Structure formats: structure tokens, C-alpha cells
Amino acid sequence: MTIKVGLASDHRGVHIKARLVQTLQREGFEVCDEGTDSTDPVDYPDFAIRVAKQIQDGKLDRGILICGTGIGMAIVANKFHGVRAASCYDEVIVEMSRRHNDVNVLCLPGDLIGERPIDELVLMWLRTEFECGRHAQRIDKITALDGSETSNSNLDG
Numbered sequence: 001m002t003i004k005v006g007l008a009s010d011h012r013g014v015h016i017k018a019r020l021v022q023t024l025q026r027e028g029f030e031v032c033d034e035g036t037d038s039t040d041p042v043d044y045p046d047f048a049i050r051v052a053k054q055i056q057d058g059k060l061d062r063g064i065l066i067c068g069t070g071i072g073m074a075i076v077a078n079k080f081h082g083v084r085a086a087s088c089y090d091e092v093i094v095e096m097s098r099r100h101n102d103v104n105v106l107c108l109p110g111d112l113i114g115e116r117p118i119d120e121l122v123l124m125w126l127r128t129e130f131e132c133g134r135h136a137q138r139i140d141k142i143t144a145l146d147g148s149e150t151s152n153s154n155l156d157g
């Protein structure tokens with residue numbers, strides 16, 4: 001089954017996004033490019049929302065968001081149910097984000113990652129499986145927090 005991947009960036013990640021769109025299409029992924037498409041300054045929440053909402057709604061399997069640090073994108077994306085977003089770029093952290101945390105939205109720091117082998121890093125992330133096992137019950141506890149912001153007995157201790 002073809003994996004559907006949504007990508008979005010702000011002005012600081014637009015060049016990396018353009019490169020990744022081409023790489024992922026070449027590698028056989030179904031790619032949904034949600035902008036931005038120029039280096040004109042934009043607000044990263046507007047673009048994180050476009051991808052995170054589709055993950056929440058089951059229309060995309062994975063998301064890749066790029067801003068200067070990856071942090072703002074991750075903060076926004078994690079507001080959406082079922083989204084597990086993390087800002088990472090180191091090879092070990094990127095791999096672990098899949099194996100232990102089942103991260104489904106990879107947030108990249110465009111300001112830092114320009115010289116790194118970004119294609120290999122992202123392809124590795126897309127192809128690394130969640131280990132399940134003991135990690136699955138932890139993900140279940142995270143998922144249980146979705147929608148329970150106002151009366152959350154899970155946070156009482």
C-alpha cells in the first residue's frame with residue numbers, strides 16, 4: 001500500500017521541502033505538498049495545521065513539517081488528536097522517534113539541517129517501523145489523553 005505523506009514548511013524550510021517532495025515522489029510515496037512555496041515570510045501554524053489536520057482525519061499516514069527549529073511546527077501539530085510530532089534531526093533520535101514513540105509527524109529544523117544528508121534521514125524515518133511491545137501501552141496512554149483536556153483524571157496521579 002502506498003504511504004501518503006504530507007509536507008509543509010514556513011519560509012525557513014521551503015528549499016528543503018522542495019527537495020524532499022522530489023525525493024519522496026521518486027521513491028514511490030504519495031506526496032501532498034501543502035506549501036509554503038516561496039521564501040516570503042509566513043506564520044508556521046498556518047502550514048502545520050494543513051498537515052496535522054489530515055493526519056487527525058486519517059487522510060495522510062505521515063507528515064513532515066519544516067521551520068527554522070522544528071519546534072513551532074511540533075507544538076502546533078501536537079494539538080491535533082492522533083498526532084505524535086517531534087522535532088529531531090540527529091540520526092539516532094530520528095530512528096528512535098519511530099521505534100519507541102511511533103512519531104507520525106517529523107518536524108525538521110531547516111536552519112540546522114541544510115548541510116546534512118536530509119534525504120537519507122527522512123527515508124530512514126519513513127521506513128522505520130514502530131517496535132510495539134511495551135511501547136504500545138505507552139502510546140495507548142498518550143492516545144487516551146486526546147480530547148480529555150478539560151476533565152482529565154489521567155493527570156491526577
Ligand SMILES: O=C(CO)[C@H](O)[C@H](O)COP(=O)(O)O
Pocket residue numbers: 010012041044067068069070071072073
Ligand atoms: O523556527 C520557527 C518556529 O519554531 C520559525 O521558522 C521561526 O520562528 C521564524 O522566524 P522568523 O520570522 O524570524 O523567520
